[in-house]
Amino acid sequence: xxxxxxxxxxxxxxxxxxxxxxxxxxxSAAGAIKRIADQLGVHPEALRQWVKxxxxxxxxxSGTASTDxxxxxxxxxxxxxxxxxxQILKSAASFFAAELDRxxx
Numbered sequence: 001x002x003x004x005x006x007x008x009x010x011x012x013x014x015x016x017x018x019x020x021x022x023x024x025x026x027x028s029a030a031g032a033i034k035r036i037a038d039q040l041g042v043h044p045e046a047l048r049q050w051v052k053x054x055x056x057x058x059x060x061x062s063g064t065a066s067t068d069x070x071x072x073x074x075x076x077x078x079x080x081x082x083x084x085x086x087q088i089l090k091s092a093a094s095f096f097a098a099e100l101d102r103x104x105x
Contacts, residue, residue, distance in 0.1 A: 007042065015040055015047055016054040 015036060022032035033051065037044040057065050 007046070011040065011042070012050050015042060016051050019047065019051045020054075 018036050018040075019032050022028045022036065028035075033048050034044045037047040040047075053066060057067075059065075
């Protein structure tokens, strides 16, 4: 399970919107993340990650959207579970096959 978020979703949305708007203006584009992070009391690296994820979700740069990455993680868990079940079934099949090969008394 994921750790609880320290910042509310409204703050994330507002911060990312401010950064995107600041980047549109060439005069304020330089250092926009640091400046806005300081104004909102957020760590600049966290804000950079939020903006990067928001841009990926919108389809701006290439990357995996958060809904896709959640689905991929779910499928990977399922694959691990199925592989484990297959290994157990193979072990059980070989055990019972060995029992059938033994001569009865």
